[in-house]
Amino acid sequence: MGSVLIDRSSWPRDGRIGRITAGEYARSYLLLAAEINDSWAFYISEDPRTERVDELEADDFWATDEDTLQLVGEMAVVWADESQDAALEKEIFDIRSEWHRRRRRGSMIRSLFRRPGQSD
Known part of the structure; x- marks a missing residue:
């Protein structure tokens, strides 16, 4: 684990996982994802592999x-x-699988409503 530059333009589409080491959520995991406009989503969870x-x-x-x-x-x-x-995201949160399903569904819906000869 290491330091990371938090920059919207280079942040992975599916966010990043980190371990919180200080404050109210210490020892929990963070999934940080860039959202629309100027907002970021913080998803926080204790480790389900070690907690009830x-x-x-x-x-x-x-x-x-x-x-x-x-x-x-x-x-x-x-x-x-x-x-x-x-692997950590899947074990701790498993949110990305839902995001991927929604993206696929959205992509399929857009393709249904595309006129012949129209591109994305």
């Missing part, structure tokens, strides 16, 4: 670009290595 699943603490909220940098700093997030990111 029926008693897991979790939270989610949105923050502006400026607030995101401050919040991530206050949380002292240690980011997962990109090679471990997908």
